[in-house]
Structures are given as structure tokens and as C-alpha cells.
Amino acid sequence: xxxxxxxxxxxxxxxxxxxxxxxxxxxxxxxxxxxxxxxxxxxxxxxxxxxxxxxxxxxxxxxxxxxxxxxxxxxxxxxxxxxxxxxxxxxxxxxxxxxxxxxxxxxxxxxxxxxxxxxxxxxxxxxxxxxxxxxxxxxxxxxxxxxxxxxxxxxxxxxxxxxxxxxxxxxxxxxxxxxxxxxxxxxxxxxxxxxxxxxxxxxxxxxxxxxxxxxxxxxxxxxxxxxxxxxxxxxxxxxxxxx
Numbered sequence: 001x002x003x004x005x006x007x008x009x010x011x012x013x014x015x016x017x018x019x020x021x022x023x024x025x026x027x028x029x030x031x032x033x034x035x036x037x038x039x040x041x042x043x044x045x046x047x048x049x050x051x052x053x054x055x056x057x058x059x060x061x062x063x064x065x066x067x068x069x070x071x072x073x074x075x076x077x078x079x080x081x082x083x084x085x086x087x088x089x090x091x092x093x094x095x096x097x098x099x100x101x102x103x104x105x106x107x108x109x110x111x112x113x114x115x116x117x118x119x120x121x122x123x124x125x126x127x128x129x130x131x132x133x134x135x136x137x138x139x140x141x142x143x144x145x146x147x148x149x150x151x152x153x154x155x156x157x158x159x160x161x162x163x164x165x166x167x168x169x170x171x172x173x174x175x176x177x178x179x180x181x182x183x184x185x186x187x188x189x190x191x192x193x194x195x196x197x198x199x200x201x202x203x204x205x206x207x208x209x210x211x212x213x214x215x216x217x218x219x220x221x222x223x224x225x226x227x228x229x230x231x232x233x234x235x236x237x238x239x240x241x242x243x
Contacts, residue, residue, distance in 0.1 A: 001212070001225060001226055001228065001231045001232075001233065002231070002232045002233065003212065003232075003233045003235065003240075003243070004232065004233065004234050004235065005235050005236070005237060005240045006234070006235070006236055006237070007236070007237055008236065009045075009046050009200045009236050010046050011236075012046065012047075012198060012200060012234045012235065012236045013044075013045070013046025013047040013048075013049065013050055013198065013234075014046065014047075014050045015234055016047045016050075016128070016196050016198040016232075016234035017047045017048075017050035017051040017054065018050070019194075019196055019232055019234070020036070020047075020051065020126045020128055020194070020196045021051065021054045021056060023125060023126050023193070023194045024036060024056060024061065024125055024126055025056070026125075027125040027126075027193070028056075028057065028060060032060065033060045033061070033062070033097065034060065034061050034062075034125045034126075035061070035062045035063070035064065035122045035123065035124050035125055036061060036062075036063055036064070036124065036125060036126045036127070036128065037063070037064045037065075037066055037124055037126070037127040037128060037129070037184070037189070037192065038063055038064070038065065038066065038084060038088060038128050039066045039128050039129045039130050039138075039198075040066065040067075040080040040083045040084060041083075041130055041168070042168050042200075042201075043130035043198055043199055043200055043201070043204075044128070044130060044198060045087075046198075046200075047128065047196075047198045047234075048087055048088050048128075051088075051128070052088055052091050052092050057094075058092050058093070058094045058095065058096045058097075059094055059095060059096065059097055060097055061096050061097055062096065062097050062098045062099070062100070062122060063089070063096055063098070063099040063100065064099075064100050064115070064118075064119055064124070064184075065080065065081070065084060065099075065100060065101045065102045065115070066080075066127075066129065066138045066183070066184050066189075067080065067102065067138045067139040067181055067182060067183040067184060068080045068081060068101075068102035068103070068104040068181060068182050069104050069178040069180075069181050070104045070108050070154070070178055070180040070181055070182060071104060071105065071178055071180075072104055072105075072178055073105060074105075077170065078165065078170035078171055079104075080102070081101045081102065081103070081104075084099075084101065085101075100115055100118050100119070102115055102152070102182050104181070104182055108154045108180070108182055109154060111152075111182060112150070112151075112152040112153060112154060112182055115151070115152050115182075116150060116151035116152045119151045119152075119184075119188065120151060123191070123193065124191065124192040124193065125192070125193050125194065126192065126193070126194045126195075126196060127189055127192035127194070127195045127196070128196050128198070129189065129195060129196070129197050129198075130197065130198055130199055131197065131199055131204065131207055131208070131211055131221075131222040132160075132161055132164055132204070132207065132222075133160060133161075133164045133203055133204055133207055134158065134160040134161055134164070134207065135207040135210055135211055135219075135220040135221055135222050135223070136161055136221050136222070137186060137189060137221040137222045137224065137225070138183040138184045138185075138186075138189060139155050139157060139161070139181040139182075139183035140153075140155060140183055140185070140186050140221045141155065141156070141157060141158040141160075141161050141221070142158070142218060142219045142220065142221055143218035143219050144186055144218045144221035144224075145185065145186065145218070146186055146187070146218050146224060147187070148185050148186075148187060149185075149187050149188075150185055150188075151184065151185060151188040152182055152183065152184055152185065152188070153182070153183055153184075153185050154180060154181075154182060155180065155181055155182075155183045156179065156180055157177070157178065157179055157180060157181055159174075162174060162177040162178075162179070165177050167203075186221060186224055190224065190227070190228055192228075193230065194230045194231075194232070195225060195228050195230065195231040195232070196232055196234065197222075197225060197231065197232065197233045197234065198234045199233065199234070199235050199236075199239045200235070200236040200238065200239050201236070201238050201239055202238040202239065202241060204239050205238065205239055205240070205241045205242040205243070206242060207220070207222065208233075208235060208239050208240065208242065208243050209242040209243045210222075210223065211223050211225060211226075212226070212233065212243050213243065
């Protein structure tokens, strides 16, 4: 596991994107195509801006969505489908080979099976992820399931996670934050050839310290990243202040 610390969020995001771009280009040179996982949230703003402006041949890349709230329509400002569509996919210079969104409306278990079947057909080259204030990875809140091999799960969101979403301004009040989501599983994330983890802000400093320096435990889901052979943390100085 490699840790990189930057003075600014922009520097952090640019470096994280560059690292992922390099690995995607390696995969493209070997196989002529590549696959990636894309995260959402405030932590990914700068990284995604840099990533979408790269010279990658997007028509040869397939993308997967990391997690989505259950019951939230695409038109809702907090929808992660909307986030990815507006901030990333629709802003690319050329169309991707495919981008597989998670639809949190309708049948959640059926949707887990649908996107799970799609991701089983590929090997992910790069997973762009973040971690939460409670140490969650995707929407795998503590205590996370470290064992399941199912690619996607229906998960309950704990109060700390829901408070983070409120604090970041995505919802008007705590009651409006959904209580369940569809999340990529820990084991599926760990199957990625490379993981690029981008984490800004002092409010995540304790989670960063626990993930990097503490024991590997379901109580700190992101601590599992310690066991990945090619995981790279990109932190701003605030997020790294306790590590």
C-alpha cells in the first residue's frame, strides 16, 4: 500500500487520476480494452475532472458504478447515477464502450443480480474509490461483510454514514437520507488489479488513520485495503493529519 500526500485537493485529484490513467493505458496496451470502477461523492470531484479530460480512448473502456441509494430517483440531486452522468460520463470527449449504472429504483435484489452478472464478465483494471468518515468502503458500513463473493449487495446505512451525506449537503435533513443502498462488495472491490483511493478533508482524518495503521477489521471496512497488492492512497494534508 502506497500513500501520497498533497497540499491541495487539486494536486491530490490530479495525481490520483494520473496514476489510474497510467494503469488503464497499461491494460489497453496489453488487451486493447480496459475496465474501471468509478466512485462518487465530494471526495472525487477533482480526480474525476482530471480523469475525464485525459486522452484515454474511451470507446475501449467499460465503466462500473460503485454504489447507489435504494428508492432515489435519477432526478434527485443526491442520486449517484445523476452524479456520474452529469459530472463524468456525459462530459467525456467520446462515448465509452459501456457504462453500467446501478438503478436503485425497482427491485434491489434483482438489480444486484443484473449488475453482478455484468461485472463477473470482466476483470477490473482500476477501481477509483474513496472512504467515508466511518471508514466505509463503497457503502459497506461497519461492521462490513468481508466474506461474501457476491459482487453487489443490499446494505443498511448506519447513522454516521447518513449524517455524512447530510453534512455534505446532499439532503435537506437526516430523515430524507435513504436507509438502504446497493453497494459493490468488499471482495469485488479487492478483485481490481489496482485501487486508487482518494480522500480529502480533516473530517476523514481518523478514518484514514484507522484504515492505514489499524488492524484489518470489519469495524473499519477500508482497512481491508491494506491487503491489496496494488493500492494507492491519495490524501490532502487535512486527511493525512493524524496518519
